[in-house]
Structure formats: C-alpha cells, structure tokens
Amino acid sequence: MLLALRLAVRNLIGAGLRTWLNALVLSFSFVVIIWLKGIMVGWDHQAKNDMTDYEIGGGQYWHHLYDPYDPLSLSDSHAPVPSHVKDEIQAGDMEPVLVVPGHIFPRGRMQSVVIKGINPAQTIWKLPTGELDADTDAIPAMIGAVMANGTRLGQGDRVMIRWRDTNGTFDAAQILITAVFSSNVPSAEAGQVYVPLERLRKMAVMHDQATILTFRDGRSQRPEIEGWILKTKAELTRQVDDMIKAKTVGQSIFYGVLLLLAMLAIFDTQVLSIFRRQKEIGTYIALGYTRKEVVGLFTVEGAMHAVLAAFVATLYGLPFLAWQAKAGWTIPMEASEFGMAMAQTLYPVYTVGLVVSTALLVTLATAVVSYVPSRRIARMNPTDALRGKLQ
C-alpha cells in the first residue's frame, strides 16, 4: 500500500498539468460542498437562536386548547396562570402571554390579527417590549417588520383594533404603534400585535389568565402542569430541523451534480490513463506486480486526486470560507418572504465533522470512480499490454 501511494504520487506529479486541472475541479466541489453545508448549519443555528430570542425562549407551556394553526381555538385557549409557577414569574424567569383573536383596520381595510399580551418588563426575549410602557391615550402596541410592511404601518401610527372579550362582546379601541421590531422570525411578526399583558387582560376580561407560559431555562427538566402542555425547545424548533433536512436533500442533488462533473473528469482521466499507459501496465506486471496490484495502484492513483484536491482547496478555499464565516452571505431577496426563520445574512458554520465527512465523501467517490475503469486492467493480457497493443 505504501509503495502504491509512493508510486501514485510520483505518477501524478509526473502527469503535470492534467493532474492539477483535475485537482482544481475536484477542489471546487470540496469548497462548494463545505460552504453550502456550512450555510445550512449556520442557518440552523441562527434560526434556532432567533426563535429562542424572539418567540420560544427556553421552551413553553401551551394551554391545552391552544393551536397556533387554528384561529378558532384562540377564543377558548386561556386559563388562570397556575399558582405554583407564580414565583418563577415573579423572578422574571417565566413570562405569561395571553393570546386573543382580533382585527385591525389599517387604511379602512380589515385584517385579522393575533393580539398578544406581553409583560413590558420581560427580559426573556429580545423584543423591545419596554416601548409598550408608554404614556399614551391609546393602547401602546408593537408590531414586527413583516406586519409593518404588510399593513404599511409604522412607528407613531394609530390604528383601530377590535377584539372579543371573554363574554363574547366585541369592543374596539385605538392602538398606537410605539415600536416596530425586526426579528428574522416571521411567525413572531406576521399578523401579530403585541400589547401590554395587563392591558389585554382588562380588555378581554381575562384577569390573571394566559395562553402561553414561556420559561427562560430550557436545560432543566420541567414538571407537567395539569391543563397545560409542555413544549420543549427541541419540539418548538423541530420545524426548522425539518425544513433544514428538506433543504439538505435538495442541496444533495446539487452536490451530486457538482461531484458528478468532478468525477467525470477523474473517470475520463483514468480511462485515458489506462488506454495510454498499457505498456506501463505490462511493465509493472513483468516486474512482479499481479494484475490486481496494478488495479490497486491505478485506483490509489485516481483516489490521490482527492488528496491533491484537498490541498488545492486549502490554498484558496480556506481564505474564502474564513471570509464567508466573518462576512456572511446576504440573501439576494427579502428573507422574510420565505416564511421561515431566516436571517437576511447567513453566516456559515463549519464543524470538524462537516469538513471530515465532506473529505471522506469526495475521497470515497473518487476512489470508486477510479476503481471502475481500473478493473479493465484485470482483464488485460500482459504480453499484449507490454507491446502497447490496444485491448
């Protein structure tokens, strides 16, 4: 094996430009795969961090009737805050959120919204809830950038809001937009109006009630609470995982095409090599190699392209990947339009596992592609090969 490696290096270096062109094409696959996978890992990290910071905290308890995808469930999905979590709420480590369906009327149009009552003094989320603590004759409210774009509302604008209280009575009042925030989490922004929790409780006549209880610490084991369903951070971010998985499958096709192009070059080189180097193959056999060993030598030689490609990829890929990790990749269209938690600029994250698995994938693929044409050697007649007779 060592001899095969030694010979392979000599032969590859001796082949000159052809070797380096193949290595360059293959190195491109290395860099692009690592970069794209890095983007995926980075997106996953960023999306989960943003969801933690703007929506789910360390995890949540949901009222057992609450279903965010069923607006009809919202009227009934509220209950008094359980007494045994009040100390945690007092300490600021848990925040109750009351969810009430409603409508707003921007520029005379009617739009369904979810009104969320939230503690202006909370510190679990990065939401600028301090802005809700405003001295105004209207109800202070906060909306996300997605909502602001959709309704063309901005900070300082007033708009009519209508809701139903717990008795089923409609009521309406004016809200004043005191803050517009941007979170990269569309589900925290689209169709959501944030108002002070106590104000909403009064409006809906739901004293001390909540729909969601968000806690800060997602690491410790949380107890079950009767009438409430525990949603861990992992469950709440599963959607991101599923989406990343789906995207990864889609990307694999791209990697496949990319690898295929590189492999085609290696395959072509191997076929050409075996065709042109028949005398050399015969010589190896005459000098004491078995045909199987020559197959091994040519396979190692082909697979060594992957090693050279890794070297070439390091030369130009390392600075590029490092620069990308710092500068990030800005998506050329509005990220919020994707409807998923996604920052406008994604910062790739490269893990050791990612680099090693990519290197293994490319090397394995190269070895297989090198082996396939090399098998032909096993069927060669050494005496014909020695004379360079086409077989």
Place this chain on the structure above:
Amino acid sequence: MNGTSEIIQIQGLVKRFPMGKGEFTALRGITLTFGKGEFAGLVGPSGSGKTTLLNIIGSLDVPTEGWVNVLGNSIGTLSAKEAAQLRKESIGFIFQSYNLLQVHTVYENVEFPLLLLKHNGSQRRRMVMDALEWVGLVDKEKSKPPQLSGGECQRVAIARAMVKRPPLVLADEPTANLDAANSHHILKTMETLNRELHTTLLFATHDDKVIGYLRRMIYLLDGRVDRDETVRKD
C-alpha cells in the same frame, strides 16, 4: 546445453492463440533446456515464436500443452500471485522499446524492482548505484527517460533488469531500436554482466549484431526448433 545445472526445462511445449473463429499455433512441441550462466538466443524470423516462448519462460503467459519449468516452478500451474513472485524475485526483463516508467527518473526506474522486494533505503541506494555503474549511467541518475538517447534508455533497462541480480534475464529484441555502436555497447555490457554475475541471459532476436555475441543459438522456424547450436565457447 553447456553442461551447467539446468534452470529452464521445456518439454513438448505447444502454444495456441484464438484467432477469429479458429486458432493460431505459435509454438509446436518445443523441447529445450537452459543451464545457469548461459548466454543464449532464440533466433528466427518474425512470427517464428521467439517472443511467445520468452513470455512463457517469463511466466507472462502459460503453455497450452506441454510442460515448462523455470527455476523449479512449473509455469502452467502457478497462480497469478506465484507467477508474479517468480518474476519479482528471479527474472529480469529487457524489452525492445525499453518500457521505462516515463515520469520516473533513471534512479527511480532502476530502484523499482528493489522497492517491490522491500529492500531498505541504504541497501537500495547501494544496489542502484552499482547497477548504474555497470551500465555507465551514474551521472544520469536524476534524468528522466525522455531526456535520454535510445542507447541510454536501453542501458537503464539493463540496469533495471540486473539490479536485483536475478538468476535469469530475458531480453526481447534489445537492440532492435539501436544503432550499431549502441548495440555493441549494450551487448558488451550484457556479456560482462553475464560473466561477472553468472546470470543466465536469454535473447529473442533476429539481429545479426546480437547473434555475433551469442554462445548458443536456437533457431526457431514456424514454432518449431529448427537448429540448436553452440556457436562459441569461452
């Protein structure tokens, strides 16, 4: 035969090759023996079966019928691995078109058989330099075959064949691509090595220059031994 101990015994050797729907018989019942230290040649026109016989002796091919024993190995019954082992340890080859590894230096070409035999670095260095000295190419050790003349290439091939000091060297038309001066130089080198190392050298040739050096000539005609003559004795 020169009366020395036999290292090659051939009995009733027949070799047929498939050709179209039929067969072509290249060797028709060859019976020969060769002793240690012989300087012999298979002589005959093209298509007489010289190279085929050399290939079978070199375990690169197998007999269709008959029996060939080389250095105690029955060629027809060897596995691919055993045949490779025989070539690796005991047989050196010299080819008409040199068959040097083009991207390797002269030193690396000559070193190759020793790498296969897993000799250590210092041993390899000594043996390669000895072999290059035999053929007068010490100053070309770093050159690559494309930088050498035909004569120099063939001298590298001789060094490669002799470096492991095998008991048997097979040379297939070694002077066919060389001019007279280079041919004589090469043949003198081979003759000297034959004398000094007691290596059996077996040529396949129809070159008069080679024939002039041979001590034994086996004339092949249409796959048969036509004459077997000892033409010169030391």
